[in-house]
Amino acid sequence: MQTIEFSCPIIDRESINDQTVVLTLEAPVIAQTAYPGQFVNLASNQFLRRPIGIMNADSKKGSIQLGIRVSGEGTRFLAGQKKGDIVSLLGPLGRGFHLEGARRVITVGGGTGVFPLYFVQKVCQTRGLEGIAVCGYKSRKDSLLTDQYEALTCQTLFASETDDDMDFSGHAVAALADLLLKLKPVPETMILTCGPETMMASVAALAKKHGISCQVSLEERMACGIGVCLVCACKIKQGDEQESEYQRCCTEGPVFNAEVVEWQI
Amino acid sequence: MADLTVRVGNVQFANPVIAASGTFGFGREMRVFQDLSRIGGICSKGLTLLPRAGNATPRVAETASGMLNSVGLQNPGLQSFLANELSFMAALGCRIIINIAGNDHEEYLEMCRQLDATSIDAIELNLSCPNVREGCMLIGSNPQMIEKLVAAARQVTRKPLWAKLTPNVTSIADMARAAESGGADAVVLINTLLGMAIDRKLRRPLLRNNTGGLSGPAIKPIALRMVAETYRAIGIPIVGVGGIMDGNDVLEFMIAGAAAVEIGTASLVRPTACQDIIREIETIMELDGVSEVSQYTGTLALWNG
Numbered sequence: 001m002q003t004i005e006f007s008c009p010i011i012d013r014e015s016i017n018d019q020t021v022v023l024t025l026e027a028p029v030i031a032q033t034a035y036p037g038q039f040v041n042l043a044s045n046q047f048l049r050r051p052i053g054i055m056n057a058d059s060k061k062g063s064i065q066l067g068i069r070v071s072g073e074g075t076r077f078l079a080g081q082k083k084g085d086i087v088s089l090l091g092p093l094g095r096g097f098h099l100e101g102a103r104r105v106i107t108v109g110g111g112t113g114v115f116p117l118y119f120v121q122k123v124c125q126t127r128g129l130e131g132i133a134v135c136g137y138k139s140r141k142d143s144l145l146t147d148q149y150e151a152l153t154c155q156t157l158f159a160s161e162t163d164d165d166m167d168f169s170g171h172a173v174a175a176l177a178d179l180l181l182k183l184k185p186v187p188e189t190m191i192l193t194c195g196p197e198t199m200m201a202s203v204a205a206l207a208k209k210h211g212i213s214c215q216v217s218l219e220e221r222m223a224c225g226i227g228v229c230l231v232c233a234c235k236i237k238q239g240d241e242q243e244s245e246y247q248r249c250c251t252e253g254p255v256f257n258a259e260v261v262e263w264q265i
Numbered sequence: 266m267a268d269l270t271v272r273v274g275n276v277q278f279a280n281p282v283i284a285a286s287g288t289f290g291f292g293r294e295m296r297v298f299q300d301l302s303r304i305g306g307i308c309s310k311g312l313t314l315l316p317r318a319g320n321a322t323p324r325v326a327e328t329a330s331g332m333l334n335s336v337g338l339q340n341p342g343l344q345s346f347l348a349n350e351l352s353f354m355a356a357l358g359c360r361i362i363i364n365i366a367g368n369d370h371e372e373y374l375e376m377c378r379q380l381d382a383t384s385i386d387a388i389e390l391n392l393s394c395p396n397v398r399e400g401c402m403l404i405g406s407n408p409q410m411i412e413k414l415v416a417a418a419r420q421v422t423r424k425p426l427w428a429k430l431t432p433n434v435t436s437i438a439d440m441a442r443a444a445e446s447g448g449a450d451a452v453v454l455i456n457t458l459l460g461m462a463i464d465r466k467l468r469r470p471l472l473r474n475n476t477g478g479l480s481g482p483a484i485k486p487i488a489l490r491m492v493a494e495t496y497r498a499i500g501i502p503i504v505g506v507g508g509i510m511d512g513n514d515v516l517e518f519m520i521a522g523a524a525a526v527e528i529g530t531a532s533l534v535r536p537t538a539c540q541d542i543i544r545e546i547e548t549i550m551e552l553d554g555v556s557e558v559s560q561y562t563g564t565l566a567l568w569n570g
Contacts, residue, residue, distance in 0.1 A: 004298045
């Protein structure tokens with residue numbers, strides 16, 4: 001039998017800003033098997049668990065990292081956990097990003113979407129793939145993980161919608177458009193994106209225009225996270241002739257090929 | 266060694282713990298984490314005659330001690346189930362109950378006919394899903410329609426028939442009596458309570474379906490009261506369901522009158538809830554000095570006067 005539920009001690013807690021923390025948890029089994037784009041489902045003081053994308057996994061240390069932004073009572077509780085506290089989590093869950101066959105990997109993250117994509121760039125570094133990380137924030141004070149991204153071998157492009165003192169002034173999608181015009185094309189390029197749905201839809205459209213394959217990490221309200229309750233349905237295209245069908249964001253996703261996603265915006 | 270076996274009509278279960286419809290799929294996902302031959306039974310995701318896409322999202326909203334769902338019976342349809350899932354379920358080694366939901370009377374009967382020739386242990390007539398426009402709760406809130414449907418189903422299948430009842434009625438005991446009159450082998454209660462959650466800023470319901478079914482510990486007191494009331498009204502067995510989270514909850518339902526129980530929402534927050542709960546029951550029985558779990562059923566002594 002496979003163990004799905006783990007009680008994991010928090011071994012480090014770093015405050016990123018007043019709304020966001022990065023928790024490092026001792027989770028050797030999950031650290032061993034998790035790959036970018038997967039998530040864990042954390043118990044809090046609320047009834048349902050909270051699905052959180054895995055930001056980093058270190059199989060040697062047996063630890064994982066999770067970026068948590070406070071958006072309600074459950075995440076407030078989780079973000080308030082201290083070193084030594086134990087949280088129950090299910091994982092690793094879902095289908096993540098597929099990097100097979102890639103030579104260059106461009107990640108486009110919006111807001112907390114930069115967390116799971118950090119894991120992508122970390123793996124790219126390990127595998128010796130060319131990585132380019134586009135990270136978009138509302139403003140400089142909302143920026144997340146800039147130091148951590150800069151410590152990786154990937155090229156970084158930080159975009160702020162309201163400040164002029166980051167790499168790019170404007171939206172992450174505009175930053176990507178600008179980048180794609182300047183970059184010398186490399187075959188086997190992939191664009192991977194995570195963030196608000198409007199942003200991901202625009203990134204997908206831009207990727208298509210440039211003939212670059214694109215994977216998106218969808219978000220739906222979840223309950224079980226393991227594929228039995230069917231609440232996290234997302235509309236997936238089944239080919240030109242057929243109607244779209246609902247698939248489980250937690251099981252068939254959360255990462256899908258952008259081509260098959262029927263955007264809900 | 267504690268004797269956990271229970272009977273619901275003619276069907277014997279290794280223990281009183283049955284996974285509730287809609288919280289366990291067809292067992293495929295859950296089998297990875299636990300030995301399903303150890304649990305009493307599995308009730309399938311609700312099946313309809315034709316495939317159903319389900320409702321638009323969001324389909325879930327968290328509430329105090331529970332959740333609302335408005336999945337809307339998303340399922341692959343009976344044909345696909347018979348072709349792709351039934352043999353898998355039949356090999357799991359526990360009792361298999363198939364939950365069916367019709368848009369109308371005739372659809373229920375057609376599904377009963379098709380299931381009659383299979384190896385399943387019982388049919389659960391879903392007379393209670395609150396998230397679809399036709400059938401289900403509309404039938405299940407009218408005693409005449411319940412009796413008529415159960416009686417007609419009785420004519421087309423020899424399988425044990427369980428009527429899963431809705432709490433969204435004035436008197437669930439009346440509905441249970443109607444199911445008994447129609448020839449049901451057992452009643453299952455309660456399905457979810459119809460509820461709503463609101464986003465104050467948007468002034469919109471959180472669920473795209475506007476309303477949904479409330480489940481979880483929030484509804485346990487209501488379910489217990491309804492089981493206790495119904496136990497005094499009918500002679501057929503009751504399968505108790507509604508907010509059960511642990512072994513103690515199971516025994517409370519049995520004391521109120523349940524012969525067996527279904528575990529639903531607990532499995533969504535703790536995938537191994539069913540197997541954990543069975544162990545908890547054994548521990549409590551030892552503490553209580555009870556050797557047969559069926560001895561709990563219907564032992565509630567109400568206060569008089």
